[in-house]
Amino acid sequence: MQLRRRDVVDKAARLLDDYGIADLTMRRLARELGVSPGALYWHFADKQELLGAVADRILEPAVDGQSDAEWQGRIHAICRTLRNALLSTTDGAELVSATLATGKSTALATVLSRLTDAAAAAGVDADHAGLVARTIIHYVLGFTADEQSRIQWDAAGALPEEQSILNEDPTARFAFGLDLLVTGVAHVPGARRVSR
């Protein structure tokens, strides 16, 4: 029976989670679906578009659920759910990072515009609000990609277990780094400061 776009994304997401981003190839995906490689190009213009669709799938839990707290709380909520979504699948941060450059994920665009809104609510002028949003996204993607690569390195049996108790847990470290940015936004010069 017919190949649907959904099924392709489903299988791609499974492949990613089971074998990692290096094994998420168009040919492997086609083989796994029992079709010829060319068949995928009826449903997707190219691999970038396919990866964009997978990114949208991963980011789904990060886009539903709006918060109406003050701007700091909104930034934290967005970034927490974003990180969780990235961690929920193998190489999630790396895949979404690759997608950020191509601009092929609508979910990522949604997250960016919400962060931009939060920055504007903090009193950052319109021109700089977008920059703040991208800076925050880069932080979340960078931190989580680091974290995820260490998880996979450790899973391959490297870590002595001791170092892990000396350091803070990743969630607290993530919040610490994010606070650097949020604090920066709160104190950045040139912004009309709106209390609360």
Added chain:
Amino acid sequence: MQLRRRDVVDKAARLLDDYGIADLTMRRLARELGVSPGALYWHFADKQELLGAVADRILEPAVDGQSDAEWQGRIHAICRTLRNALLSTTDGAELVSATLATGKSTALATVLSRLTDAAAAAGVDADHAGLVARTIIHYVLGFTADEQSRIQWDAAGALPEEQSILNEDPTARFAFGLDLLVTGVAHVPGARRVSR
């Protein structure tokens, strides 16, 4: 005559600058050097090591020249020279980003340890100083990769020229984003504050 490690890195750097990261392949590099692909594997363990050496080459101007200013000035100086180094060659930010994950560049390690020192000088405790350093590096790489991809998009003849005058110039935007982080470090709670 014999192929030296230096010559391979030279040619790789040229290839990168002339044709971009997608065309920097082991086979292409070997062809350009007039050797067989296997020859490269006498001098480099794998492509990651080669890319690490190219990254070190690119980052050379960013590692010589120490500053002894206060910590804020040091962070700004490091990041300014780092961005300039990345911008000096095609896809510089993308190549160095890829290398950050593999840990195959000693130059990048040097930059990271200097940023860690600066964070420590700001009063950030030892555990968090490394995190601050990585956060800053992620910012510089993320910002510059964005900037560079736009430059290349524009060079391909897309931009209407108007939008570019409405926005601030990239160097000022870069400084703005960096100030977010520096300000955050200066105000982050829990650090023993050393004035000046």
Added chain:
DNA sequence: ACCTGAACACCGTTCAAGT
């Protein structure tokens, strides 16, 4: 409309064998 088959133009890496 949707897919196959086959081709095109490539990859990174290994390794016996040569000099």
Added chain:
DNA sequence: ACCTGAACACCGTTCAAGT
């Protein structure tokens, strides 16, 4: 010590032709 030749096991993408 340093390199070749050839192989191995792949890639993404296109497109005439089929149903």
